[in-house]
Amino acid sequence: MKTTHYFLALLLSVLLTSCATPQAYQGKPSYTNAQGEKFCSLHRQKLISVNGFAQSPEVCILPTDEYTAIAAAFPNHNSDLAEQKSELYTIPVKYSYCQACRDDLNKKLKD
Numbered sequence: 001m002k003t004t005h006y007f008l009a010l011l012l013s014v015l016l017t018s019c020a021t022p023q024a025y026q027g028k029p030s031y032t033n034a035q036g037e038k039f040c041s042l043h044r045q046k047l048i049s050v051n052g053f054a055q056s057p058e059v060c061i062l063p064t065d066e067y068t069a070i071a072a073a074f075p076n077h078n079s080d081l082a083e084q085k086s087e088l089y090t091i092p093v094k095y096s097y098c099q100a101c102r103d104d105l106n107k108k109l110k111d
């Protein structure tokens with residue numbers, strides 16, 4: 001009986017932890033190695049550099065507080081930029097992102 005209670009308490013704590021908003025990433029989001037390549041400080045993966053587009057200043061899309069809180073945990077997702085030009089994304093920019101940050105962000109948003 002005591003073991004069952006302990007197991008249920010442990011299971012509940014794991015479930016609550018997995019649903020919780022992740023902590024905002026603290027510290028420098030990226031670092032550069034001796035060869036000049038940039039890496040994600042969280043995932044230690046090389047950042048992918050692309051030519052993309054930023055939002056047009058004529059469009060204002062504000063993220064929800066929940067999205068902002070979750071996205072703060074993944075320092076190099078740069079999901080607010082797009083690789084394809086569209087009506088919303090019109091300003092050419094070169095940017096970098098971490099695929100693991102994007103994958104983790106998308107996974108957490110689905111939780």
Ligand SMILES: [Zn+2]
Binds near residue numbers: 041
């Ligand atoms: Zn990352």
